[in-house]
Amino acid sequence: MLRQESRYRWVVFFAVLIAYYFIVSQRTAPGLITNQLMRTFHISAATIGLLGSLQFLAYAVLQIPVGLLSDRFGPNRFLIVGALLNGLGTLLYSVSGGEYMLMVARFLVGMGDATIFVNFVSVVNQWFRPKEFINLLGVIGVAAGLGSLTATVPYAVWISAVGWRVPFFVIGIVIIACALLLYFVLVIQPNRKFPPKTDMHEGLLRPQAPVLTTLRRMFSTRQAWATAMCHFGLVGTYVGFIGSWGVPYFMQVFGMSRAVASSLLMCGLFGAMAGGPVTSALASRLGMTKRIYTFVHAITFVSWMTWFLLGDKPPLWAIVILLVLIGFGNGGSSLTFALVRDSFPIEMVGVVSGFSNMGGFVSAVLLPSLFGYVLGLFPLHVIAHGYHYGLVIPSLFSFVGLVGVRLVRQLKPTELGADFGISI
Numbered sequence: 149m150l151r152q153e154s155r156y157r158w159v160v161f162f163a164v165l166i167a168y169y170f171i172v173s174q175r176t177a178p179g180l181i182t183n184q185l186m187r188t189f190h191i192s193a194a195t196i197g198l199l200g201s202l203q204f205l206a207y208a209v210l211q212i213p214v215g216l217l218s219d220r221f222g223p224n225r226f227l228i229v230g231a232l233l234n235g236l237g238t239l240l241y242s243v244s245g246g247e248y249m250l251m252v253a254r255f256l257v258g259m260g261d262a263t264i265f266v267n268f269v270s271v272v273n274q275w276f277r278p279k280e281f282i283n284l285l286g287v288i289g290v291a292a293g294l295g296s297l298t299a300t301v302p303y304a305v306w307i308s309a310v311g312w313r314v315p316f317f318v319i320g321i322v323i324i325a326c327a328l329l330l331y332f333v334l335v336i337q338p339n340r341k342f343p344p345k346t347d348m349h350e351g352l353l354r355p356q357a358p359v360l361t362t363l364r365r366m367f368s369t370r371q372a373w374a375t376a377m378c379h380f381g382l383v384g385t386y387v388g389f390i391g392s393w394g395v396p397y398f399m400q401v402f403g404m405s406r407a408v409a410s411s412l413l414m415c416g417l418f419g420a421m422a423g424g425p426v427t428s429a430l431a432s433r434l435g436m437t438k439r440i441y442t443f444v445h446a447i448t449f450v451s452w453m454t455w456f457l458l459g460d461k462p463p464l465w466a467i468v469i470l471l472v473l474i475g476f477g478n479g480g481s482s483l484t485f486a487l488v489r490d491s492f493p494i495e496m497v498g499v500v501s502g503f504s505n506m507g508g509f510v511s512a513v514l515l516p517s518l519f520g521y522v523l524g525l526f527p528l529h530v531i532a533h534g535y536h537y538g539l540v541i542p543s544l545f546s547f548v549g550l551v552g553v554r555l556v557r558q559l560k561p562t563e564l565g566a567d568f569g570i571s572i
Contacts, residue, residue: 151275152277168240170324173299177315205258211505214262215500215502219362231323231330234256235327239321242315242320288424301414307406371557385452386416387512419473419475421475426480451470484508
């Protein structure tokens with residue numbers, strides 16, 4: 149039986165999905181304890197921004213290498229090692245005694261996280277039919293939203309009850325357990341259930357062009373740069389702000405408690421959970437991926453600009469609406485990979501997915517640090533001004549995404565591979 153026809157493919161999908169859920173929660177969970185870290189370790193807002201940036205820097209830098217390796221050797225081992233690194237980094241974060249150990253911990257978390265999404269996409273490519281692919285991207289988006297949702301009120305209540313170290317320690321153990329589950333599901337069981345001589349086995353998947361040739365093909369096409377710009381505008385603005393400055397914004401500008409501030413961020417997460425399946429279903433049903441994605445980018449850009457234009461202390465009801473819309477845009481970012489799959493030959497999907505994903509996390513690297521720098525220019529008694537001017541940054545970044553989606557070409561099946569001299 150072929151893998152794409154077996155029921156076991158759903159076991160594979162949900163095993164990776166569970167690991168992905170917990171790993172995503174660690175992208176934004178540190179934002180809950182920003183103020184505690186500043187008080188405990190006597191570190192500045194700029195240093196907090198650097199902590200967030202280090203995690204996403206590791207993620208961004210590794211995207212192209214991970215994509216290349218995934219195309220050549222399959223995703224299984226990278227998913228397992230990535231989960232282990234993420235779990236170990238989360239454990240180290242829970243026992244850190246100073247800012248340097250915190251930095252090392254977040255860098256490890258970023259290294260582990262860097263392997264997950266691109267290889268998850270590769271797993272779906274291997275185990276599922278093409279018609280199932282775009283809808284499963286929507287499911288993955290929901291899992292990401294749930295992971296981020298868990299890192300709001302549930303984590304905030306947990307932290308308030310037992311302190312911040314215990315939750316990070318426990319989640320670190322859980323992610324390591326997920327790595328062991330992935331080893332069983334992705335390596336041990338498939339070797340028992342499926343013949344080793346298939347085109348889907350772990351190892352070299354298909355004939356590959358030299359690395360430099362593959363990179364030259366990718367960097368020379370507008371489509372790859374356009375999809376990277378798309379992700380830059382949607383993912384980094386959302387993850388970078390929510391993960392570092394979302395909770396402090398509501399606490400310092402509106403005087404909210406951590407739990408209440410976290411509950412407001414849930415509005416954006418609900419939007420993200422809706423954005424993935426809704427946009428994927430529309431793109432799959434209507435066959436107008438670029439038009440739908442353009443609409444998503446336009447909504448996101450207008451939302452960030454509106455937030456900035458509302459001033460130092462905007463109406464709370466307006467912020468709730470804007471968070472939902474911005475979150476919806478982040479959920480819709482899964483369409484980046486639908487465009488990649490429809491635009492590039494199969495032997496390049498992994499590396500181009502990595503490059504596009506890198507665009508989002510380059511944005512997530514830059515935003516926390518730039519935002520922290522802007523805040524550092526303002527004394528505490530006028531910190532609302534700092535947050536107001538800081539919102540210029542995600543507004544500009546989301547405009548880059550809007551430009552990117554306008555540069556995307558909606559290719560016909562007969563055009564696939566034409567830019568690379570490849571017959572499909």
